[in-house]
Amino acid sequence: MRQSSLIDIISPVMVGPSSSHTAGAVRLGLLARNVYDAKPEKVIFKLYNSYAKTGKGHGTDKGLLAGVLGLPVDDVRIKDIFNSEEAKNIQYEFEYLEDFNRHPNAVDFIFEGDFNLFIAGDSIGAGEVVIRKINDFTVKLAGKYDTLILVYKDLPGMISRVTKLIQDENINIASLHCDRTSKGDKASMCICLDGKLDENILKQVEQIPDMYMVRYVKKLES
């Protein structure tokens, strides 16, 4: 049985009113920001189902934008984020949709800027969140671990090349999730780590031939 934490039950300190619709929204925004890892010119937020229907009353829109701008879940500025200085330096749009194939609290982020990126995630309850898609790739990024996300050419030996570098640092891998568009085409790896990788290792990962994208997403503060 997976071990649970009592601290999770009596936290987080957060801005109300809803752990799933407010804190969860901020956390999704923070994770998406870390995955994009650049300054976007514009972000389009697509809110689905319950997020679309009751999001405004819960400040879901404010939470998502605040997260993308890097504010933590307990930042009282979230309430007035639309009038903040930070929000003036970015364009943003909200769309409200219904799609019963999606989670009740689902959101898409479309980042536009020097490059574009599509990120989809769900707020799965009690402030817990999961990013499930980055562009065409299925991932599982919950912000509970420092996570290495890679997109590369689907070739034999890519996984062992990457995990060798991690092993040499004596860091344990908590979970590993792979996906690909088709054989020999683009593939993705999502590696949750029990420790921290330093810059130097990330550079070595970037230098692996046929590596297209490397992102190191730090775990979220609880």
Add this chain to the structure above:
Amino acid sequence: MEKRIISTFRQLYYECKEGGKTIYEVAQEREADLNDISVAEVRKIVKKSLDAMKEAIKNGLKSQELSRSGLCGNDCVKLLKRFGSNKALFGTTFEKITTYALATSEENARMGKIVACPTAGSCAIVPSVLISVSEDCNINEEEQLNALITAGEIGRIISNKVALAGAVAGCQAECGVASAMAAGALTQMRGGSMKQILNAVALAMKNLLGLTCDPVCGLVEIPCVKRNPFLAVHAVTASELALADIQSKIPLDEVIDTLEQTGKLMSPTLKESSEAGLAKTKTAILLEKNILK
């Protein structure tokens, strides 16, 4: 050595008994082990939550600001006014518990800073009981932390069986569990034995089985905000009964199994989807038209 897993109250009971330890001692040691930190660091994290709870009460007592929907935010001040001129039937601790609870849940509704305990919608129940009684009975900070750790451990063990979310198991799993956590924490604070603590949890939980989650307009406002003071007082009743050595005839783990079963049997229309219950009353539908535009 293999880490010991405590996933039921029975396991917790024997772990405490064998080691001659209290619930909070076992809980904080296990938590330290899980996160690879010291017990002192665990308590420091818990203190951050405790301090934020006190801050939320302070802010909530001062504010009359309405929530974004305008449906709530100005009731705590009415309660304060009433108690200012008319003493509550049950004394000052009752006055504190109800006002602190309303202050916190209104603070949550107006996007103020609170502690999800276990959730944002049920955020006022544990703090209002814990902090009111600490003030009135001169309970020091270390003992407050012991009580909050006890509450967290109770919630954690329940969450092993049932996800603490209205969408999964109704309000019995949010405000219901919060009230059970508060009952256990209060019993710890008042010097209750481990058996008395576990009985307080069982008594509180049993009495809230079947509580649905039917929020008007889908917002954490009606009935959530006012439900918090009710279930805070409910926790005190459970604790008083348990301290008198009144036992739950159904053991706590079986009560939690019932919570899970009841959650599964509850219609999805009554689990945070706002498709039935208070959310579909004539008045709620009118409010929905006016608010969710």
